[in-house]
Amino acid sequence: MSTGYQAPSVTVSSSLPKRRSDAVLVVAVVNGDDNDSTATVVANPFLDAEAVGEIEVALKALGAKGGADQVTRVVAPSLPVASVLAVGLGKDREQWPADVIRRAAGVAARSLNGAEAVITTLSGIDLGAAVEGLILGAYRFTEFRSDKTAPKDKGLRKITALTPDTKTTTKDAATRATAIATAVATARDFVNTPPSHLFPAEFAKRAKALGEEAGLDVEVLDDKALAKAGYGGIIGVGKGSSRPPRLVRLTHRGSQLARNPKKAKKVALIGKGITFDTGGISIKPAQNMHHMTSDMGGAAAVIATVVLAAQQQLPIDVIATVPMAENMPSSTAQRPGDVLTQYGGTTVEVLNTDAEGRLILADAIVRACEDKPDYLIETSTLTGAQTVALGARTPGVMGSDEFRDRVAKLSQQVGENAWAMPLPEELKDDLKSTVADLANVSGSRYAGMLVAGTYLREFVAEGVAWAHLDIAGPAYNTGGPWGYTGKGGTGVPTRTMFAVLEDICEND
Numbered sequence: 001m002s003t004g005y006q007a008p009s010v011t012v013s014s015s016l017p018k019r020r021s022d023a024v025l026v027v028a029v030v031n032g033d034d035n036d037s038t039a040t041v042v043a044n045p046f047l048d049a050e051a052v053g054e055i056e057v058a059l060k061a062l063g064a065k066g067g068a069d070q071v072t073r074v075v076a077p078s079l080p081v082a083s084v085l086a087v088g089l090g091k092d093r094e095q096w097p098a099d100v101i102r103r104a105a106g107v108a109a110r111s112l113n114g115a116e117a118v119i120t121t122l123s124g125i126d127l128g129a130a131v132e133g134l135i136l137g138a139y140r141f142t143e144f145r146s147d148k149t150a151p152k153d154k155g156l157r158k159i160t161a162l163t164p165d166t167k168t169t170t171k172d173a174a175t176r177a178t179a180i181a182t183a184v185a186t187a188r189d190f191v192n193t194p195p196s197h198l199f200p201a202e203f204a205k206r207a208k209a210l211g212e213e214a215g216l217d218v219e220v221l222d223d224k225a226l227a228k229a230g231y232g233g234i235i236g237v238g239k240g241s242s243r244p245p246r247l248v249r250l251t252h253r254g255s256q257l258a259r260n261p262k263k264a265k266k267v268a269l270i271g272k273g274i275t276f277d278t279g280g281i282s283i284k285p286a287q288n289m290h291h292m293t294s295d296m297g298g299a300a301a302v303i304a305t306v307v308l309a310a311q312q313q314l315p316i317d318v319i320a321t322v323p324m325a326e327n328m329p330s331s332t333a334q335r336p337g338d339v340l341t342q343y344g345g346t347t348v349e350v351l352n353t354d355a356e357g358r359l360i361l362a363d364a365i366v367r368a369c370e371d372k373p374d375y376l377i378e379t380s381t382l383t384g385a386q387t388v389a390l391g392a393r394t395p396g397v398m399g400s401d402e403f404r405d406r407v408a409k410l411s412q413q414v415g416e417n418a419w420a421m422p423l424p425e426e427l428k429d430d431l432k433s434t435v436a437d438l439a440n441v442s443g444s445r446y447a448g449m450l451v452a453g454t455y456l457r458e459f460v461a462e463g464v465a466w467a468h469l470d471i472a473g474p475a476y477n478t479g480g481p482w483g484y485t486g487k488g489g490t491g492v493p494t495r496t497m498f499a500v501l502e503d504i505c506e507n508d
């Protein structure tokens with residue numbers, strides 16, 4: 001059974017097809033020597049001088065400049081393809097950052113207008129980035145469209161990545177890029193599935209199916225089991241909804257694959273899975289409330305990442321702990337002023353029911369730490385304050401100093417661009433409660449993202465290197481499409497977390 005997204009097929013080839021195909025040829029172009037001159041084709045071994053000349057003449061006639069992310073479609077009758085799509089990389093460089101290639105490929109994929117096959121020279125520059133960018137840019141969510149054949153909803157089916165060498169290592173790079181992009185698409189699918197169709201029990205069921213297909217051990221706690229075991233945060237947040245909460249645990253036992261299994265690292269992943277956040281009794285304003293379909297973006301990315309870790313056979317243990325709940329106002333909902341007991345015993349005064357993420361996450365963090373992980377990565381659409389501080393495309397990362405900086409660096413390398421933020425000691429005082437151990441919000445309007453991180457820190461066990469990624473803005477694109485990111489779910493921070501897992505495998 002296949003439960004997930006089906007990526008286009010990827011073939012590597014060292015030359016253009018001999019016979020005419022219906023594919024679009026995506027060609028990398030750069031600015032000429034000064035900003036005003038016409039685009040020139042990036043030097044490559046796949047096109048002869050005649051073909052390059054033909055493309056450049058056509059680009060000149062159209063006034064194409066080769067600026068970053070500019071696309072121009074031309075016909076080149078001498079080439080064995082239907083048309084040529086020139087994508088700009090901006091100024092020519094010796095070394096190309098991966099994300100420049102990824103973005104250009106994404107822009108090209110979004111401009112295909114329903115073409116089902118592409119051949120590209122971008123892969124001659126960076127094969128992995130070109131494949132990832134094409135697949136991500138071509139991503140569409142059509143499940144709820146009656147007519148799935150409209151050009152803008154039609155998907156790319158076949159990618160031919162031109163590359164000077166078609167060795168096994170190159171093929172492996174294409175396979176790896178396809179797997180990563182597929183994981184991101186899986187996370188996007190979850191986020192894009194509306195709250196009518198994705199509620200805790202259904203989310204848990206889909207996570208279980210994906211996990212079992214990938215060979216993970218799966219455990220699902222339902223509301224009864226959660227109440228019995230003392231998950232007061234998850235129960236408290238979920239009790240206003242007719243659709244009860246869940247806790248999903250997905251385990252990849254990769255240490256068995258390690259050369260020295262006893263020394264293999266163990267990583268805990270945790271993702272916020274609020275399938276819809278109305279705010280609860282502290283209800284949100286109507287405007288843009290529908291964006292809160294994205295409040296399970298952290299959970300989506302974590303599920304996609306642990307499945308990817310299994311597919312790629314990473315030689316470390318990865319245990320995902322994913323709390324799922326719907327935050328609704330009703331006569332059974334928790335009230336502002338209620339006191340609940342988090343898993344592990346900390347009591348909390350719930351001053352604002354809209355600060356629900358930290359309540360379900362604290363339970364999950366305490367549970368995850370019982371497994372004695374070396375590292376813990378938690379990610380959540382946690383605060384509007386993240387977007388105020390860093391904007392819609394830059395996740396904030398907080399946690400233990402060293403690991404936080406390592407996560408930020410890797411995130412920047414993969415183009416998800418998380419930025420390190422501090423957890424100033426004095427903020428802890430803002431979470432004092434008059435009746436319980438902690439309050440779930442501070443009385444101050446300042447540093448909301450950091451206050452939330454400070455709350456979570458209380459629940460991380462001594463000695464665990466941890467990172468918290470606030471992705472409130474980056475998980476869900478409410479603006480126009482850009483690069484390889486369309487509207488809606490982005491799949492952030494799946495690629496960051498996978499890069500961290502790979503880095504732990506390589507460098508401990």
Ligand code: BES
Nearest residue numbers: 277352354355381382383384385441472
């Ligand atoms: N899910 C929201 C955070 C959010 C806001 C995500 C905008 C995506 C876009 C979270 O549960 C929330 O409501 N946070 C409150 C916290 C406050 C009550 C301390 C917020 O940011 O206003």
Ligand code: MN
Nearest residue numbers: 277354355356
């Ligand atoms: Mn909320």
Ligand code: ZN
Nearest residue numbers: 274277295357
């Ligand atoms: Zn929320």
